Amino acid sequence: xxxxxxEIEQRFExxxxxxxNPEVIAxxxxxxxVAKERAQLESLVETFREYKRLKAELDEYRTALDDADAEMRxxxxxxxxxxxxxxxxxxERLKILLLPRDPNDERSVILEVRAxxxxxxxxxxxxxxxxxxxxxxxxKGWKTSLMDSSDNAAGGIKDASVTIEGDGVFSxxxxxSGVHRVQRVPATxxxxxxxxxxATVSVMPEAEEVxxxxxxxxxxxxxxxSTGSGGQSVNTxxxxxxxxxxxxxVVVKCQQEKSQIKNRAMALKMLRARLYEMEQEKQRSAxxxxxxxxxxxxxxxxxxxxxxxxxxxxxxxxIGLTRHNLAAVMDGDIEDMVVACRTFFQxxxxxxxxARA
Numbered sequence: 001x002x003x004x005x006x007e008i009e010q011r012f013e014x015x016x017x018x019x020x021n022p023e024v025i026a027x028x029x030x031x032x033x034v035a036k037e038r039a040q041l042e043s044l045v046e047t048f049r050e051y052k053r054l055k056a057e058l059d060e061y062r063t064a065l066d067d068a069d070a071e072m073r074x075x076x077x078x079x080x081x082x083x084x085x086x087x088x089x090x091x092e093r094l095k096i097l098l099l100p101r102d103p104n105d106e107r108s109v110i111l112e113v114r115a116x117x118x119x120x121x122x123x124x125x126x127x128x129x130x131x132x133x134x135x136x137x138x139x140k141g142w143k144t145s146l147m148d149s150s151d152n153a154a155g156g157i158k159d160a161s162v163t164i165e166g167d168g169v170f171s172x173x174x175x176x177s178g179v180h181r182v183q184r185v186p187a188t189x190x191x192x193x194x195x196x197x198x199a200t201v202s203v204m205p206e207a208e209e210v211x212x213x214x215x216x217x218x219x220x221x222x223x224x225x226s227t228g229s230g231g232q233s234v235n236t237x238x239x240x241x242x243x244x245x246x247x248x249x250v251v252v253k254c255q256q257e258k259s260q261i262k263n264r265a266m267a268l269k270m271l272r273a274r275l276y277e278m279e280q281e282k283q284r285s286a287x288x289x290x291x292x293x294x295x296x297x298x299x300x301x302x303x304x305x306x307x308x309x310x311x312x313x314x315x316x317x318x319i320g321l322t323r324h325n326l327a328a329v330m331d332g333d334i335e336d337m338v339v340a341c342r343t344f345f346q347x348x349x350x351x352x353x354x355a356r357a
Contacts, residue, residue: 001094001095001098004098005044005048005094005098008041008044008045008048009045009048009049011041012038012041012042012045015034015037015038015041016038018034019031019034019035019038036106039167040101040106043097044094044097044098047090047093047094047097048094050090051087051090051091051094054083054086054087054090055087057079057083058080058083058084058087061075061076061079061080061083062076062080064076065077065080092350095350096343096346096347096349096350099346099349099350099353102170102171102174104170104174104205104280105168105170105171105174106167106168106170106171107169107170107205107206108163108164108165108166108169108170108205108206109163109164109169109170109173109174109203109204109205109206109273110147110161110162110163110164110203110204110206110269110270110273111133111161111162111163111164111173111176111201111202111203111204112159112160112161112201112202112204113126113129113130113133113157113159113160113199113200113201113202114126114158114159114199114200114202115152115156115157115158115159115199116179116197116198116199116200117196117197117198118182118195118196118197118198119197120152120153120154120156120186121154121156121182121186121195121197122156122197122198122199123152123154123155123156123157123158124154124155124156124186125156125180125182125197125198125199125307126156126157126158126159126160126199127155127156127157127160128330129180129199129201130157130160130162131330131332132329132330132331132332132334133162133164133173133176133201133332134162134332135331135332136332136333136334136335136338137164137166137169137332138332139332139333139335140166140172141166142164142165142166142169143164143165143166144162144163144164144165145162145163145165145256145266146160146161146162146256147161147162147163147254147256147266147267147269147270148160148161148252148253148254148255148256148270149161149256161252161270163206163266163269170203170205171342172338172342173203173338174203174205175304175318175338175341175342175345176201176203176304176338177201177202177203177304178200178201178303178304178305179198179199179200179303179304180198180199180200180201180303180304180305180307181196181197181198181303181305181306181307182196182197182198182199182306182307182309183195183196183306183307183308183309183310184307184308184309184310185309185310194310198303202277204273204274204276204277205273205276205277205280206269206272206273207272207273207275207276208272212272212275212276212279214245214268214271214272214275218245218246218247219243219244219245219246219268219271220243220244220246221241221242221243221244221264222241222242222244223239223240223241223242223260224240224242225239225240239255239257239258239259239260239263240253240254240255240260240263241253241254241255241260241263241264241267242267243264243267243268243271245271245275248275248278250271250274250275250278252267252270252271252274253267254266254267254270303317304316304317304318305317307326307329307330308326309326312324312325312326313326314326314329314337316337316340316341318341318344319340319341319344321337321340323336323337
């Protein structure tokens with residue numbers, strides 16, 4: 001493993017030098033490519049360098065156990081128990097960082113939220129989840145754009161789709177897919193009873209034309225007037241677009257822009273992402289059929305989280321993690337939960353890789 005890490009560190013140093021090369025700087029496309037590859041390696045290289053530093057320090061103290069100086073031996077006995085766990089932790093972290101990368105990790109995403117069981121309360125919860133992810137994206141500096149939404153009578157949503165653009169968005173949000181459950185007393189509940197409602201979140205990596213070719217003859221396009229609230233001309237012209245992929249039956253709709261052309265482009269982006277995700281799901285299902293996956297793989301049908309408002313508690317059922325302060329959570333403060341999920345599933349992938357080795 002250390003030989004491979006040494007090679008990666010050398011590659012990182014070459015990329016760093018290239019960023020100062022006038023020829024690379026002059027070529028905007030090449031400069032962007034070099035900078036992106038360097039950024040992808042930076043965390044791994046920094047971890048490896050810290051590992052080497054602490055391991056060298058640990059080795060020195062182990063050598064000092066045989067030192068003639070009693071004071072040095074005492075210091076070594078004190079420092080070794082402090083350093084050993086840190087070196088082991090970094091070693092495990094390096095193994096995870098060396099795992100094959102998900103090719104979709106660097107992509108932007110299309111995130112969909114749909115109200116599930118629970119009537120109007122489910123729609124209100126779905127709207128709150130959507131706001132939570134938009135606020136989280138704002139905290140991360142990502143760009144968001146609402147593609148389509150359908151409101152319900154109570155002020156919530158039936159469903160909504162947004163694009164979230166930025167570096168590595170899918171790597172952060174891919175474990176958010178699944179059924180989210182809320183337990184609380186709805187505003188319309190006169191007797192103060194706690195109700196349980198659900199909403200479903202789907203996170204799909206954006207797909208490019210090179211990833212998936214769609215035959216134009218397979219697409220049926222319908223245009224209509226936009227519904228719901230909108231600015232001037234949004235719901236007074238036939239600008240809304242609905243695309244139907246005839247072979248699969250997948251239907252997408254976009255009505256957020258005044259321009260029919262822009263809505264068609266956004267709808268096509270949604271359609272491509274859905275079909276790409278369907279193909280990815282087929283491949284995942286084929287792999288899972290070959291080996292029984294343990295509980296907690298982020299399956300779409302799986303209840304992944306419970307938001308318990310009376311107890312001010314959020315629980316992720318896949319990783320067994322609980323946190324409090326739901327007000328902050330619903331305002332987009334979910335970084336700790338997102339990172340915990342990433343760490344957990346990376347560790348699971350490492351265990352599976354070691355089991356197959």
